[in-house]
Amino acid sequence: MRALVYNGPRDVSIQDRPDPKIEKPTDVIVRITTTNICGSDLHMYEGRTSVERGKVFGHENLGEVIEVGAAVERVRKGDRVCLPFNISCGCCENCERGYTAACLRANPGSVGAAYGYAEMGPYDGGQAEYLRVPYADFNCLALPEDAAEKENDYVMLSDIFPTGYHATELAGVQPGESVVIYGAGPVGLMAAYSAMIRGAYQVIVVDTQKDRLALAEQIGAIAVDDTEQRGVEQVLELTKGKGADRGCECVGYQCFNCKGHEVPNLTMNNLVKTVKATGSIGCVGVFMPQDPGGADELAKKGQIAFDFGEFWNKGLQLGTGQASVKKYNRHLMNLIHAGKATPSFLISHELPLEQAPEGYRNFDARKDGWTKVVLKPGR
Ligand SMILES: [Zn+2]
Numbered sequence: 195m196r197a198l199v200y201n202g203p204r205d206v207s208i209q210d211r212p213d214p215k216i217e218k219p220t221d222v223i224v225r226i227t228t229t230n231i232c233g234s235d236l237h238m239y240e241g242r243t244s245v246e247r248g249k250v251f252g253h254e255n256l257g258e259v260i261e262v263g264a265a266v267e268r269v270r271k272g273d274r275v276c277l278p279f280n281i282s283c284g285c286c287e288n289c290e291r292g293y294t295a296a297c298l299r300a301n302p303g304s305v306g307a308a309y310g311y312a313e314m315g316p317y318d319g320g321q322a323e324y325l326r327v328p329y330a331d332f333n334c335l336a337l338p339e340d341a342a343e344k345e346n347d348y349v350m351l352s353d354i355f356p357t358g359y360h361a362t363e364l365a366g367v368q369p370g371e372s373v374v375i376y377g378a379g380p381v382g383l384m385a386a387y388s389a390m391i392r393g394a395y396q397v398i399v400v401d402t403q404k405d406r407l408a409l410a411e412q413i414g415a416i417a418v419d420d421t422e423q424r425g426v427e428q429v430l431e432l433t434k435g436k437g438a439d440r441g442c443e444c445v446g447y448q449c450f451n452c453k454g455h456e457v458p459n460l461t462m463n464n465l466v467k468t469v470k471a472t473g474s475i476g477c478v479g480v481f482m483p484q485d486p487g488g489a490d491e492l493a494k495k496g497q498i499a500f501d502f503g504e505f506w507n508k509g510l511q512l513g514t515g516q517a518s519v520k521k522y523n524r525h526l527m528n529l530i531h532a533g534k535a536t537p538s539f540l541i542s543h544e545l546p547l548e549q550a551p552e553g554y555r556n557f558d559a560r561k562d563g564w565t566k567v568v569l570k571p572g573r
Pocket residue numbers: 232233234235253254279353354
């Protein structure tokens with residue numbers, strides 16, 4: 195099969211790889227029809243992780259089941275399925291409680307597994323023609339009859355729609371509240387969209403990229419351009435000086451200030467400044483336990499200089515971590531099926547798999563207009 199392979203920092207290519215096979219009776223093989231490039235793929239692409247050369251990337255996958263292991267009972271050949279980026283067993287202590295992002299069995303010796311990702315187990319990704327799906331009965335979300343027609347919406351259930359929703363869940367967004375979101379990338383936009391689904395009366399999105407801010411406005415959010423570093427001031431003005439009820443961090447530690455410098459603590463400290471006292475913050479942007487290429491001494495050790503005094507003084511609460519996609523994907527699927535959510539609005543480019551390296555280059559360069567790239571293997 196053809197697959198997108200990591201050769202080293204900022205070097206990926208499409209290569210021939212052996213087709214995946216059923217390795218355990220609980221596996222299925224999926225022919226991938228849509229697979230996304232994710233902002234978190236860029237951490238690996240830029241050489242900021244320990245990911246090994248030869249890894250096939252891709253954790254946002256959708257396709258058709260073409261082969262089924264002997265112990266698979268529910269999923270059938272021909273089913274169109276969307277796969278959570280988390281690979282989870284369904285029956286460990288954490289999966290039992292719904293925390294599939296922290297599965298204890300899918301990546302032995304560690305917590306949590308994913309397709310095609312650094313430190314997340316030996317699994318190849320789905321930016322390829324075919325993908326092996328472990329624990330298939332548990333992991334496959336079978337899609338309804340409009341699966342083909344709404345494929346670009348349903349594929350967002352693999353990661354960014356549930357992850358954006360998770361940010362609002364961690365922040366505890368309630369109807370009639372105001373929400374400030376740092377980051378208007380795909381996850382930030384999905385958090386804004388989710389905040390509206392949950393009934394927020396005011397959703398403020400802060401970023402410096404004009405194309406992304408335009409999308410935030412398109413879905414009814416208030417866009418705050420932080421290019422002049424007046425973002426915090428503007429959010430406080432919009433919330434009568436008190437700050438928003440809830441805040442979401444959708445950037446991560448690779449956060450750039452207006453001068454193009456990486457400032458790992460920028461968004462977290464801005465959230466402390468712009469969420470009201472006793473409010474809460476959901477942080478889903480990626481922070482790494484260590485990064486040899488980190489912007490400063492703290493970042494190299496996975497630390498940030500956090501305004502903990504002000505955070506404590508305001509009595510703020512903070513929730514963090516990856517989304518357990520299975521907690522949300524079925525309900526969000528129902529919204530898409532019923533025509534009440536169309537997350538495909540953020541797709542800017544649809545490319546055949548063979549052009550994936552070009553997609554990586556442009557997305558990594560944050561080239562104007564490249565907000566979300568979906569790849570179509572087999573086209
Ligand atoms: Zn992703």
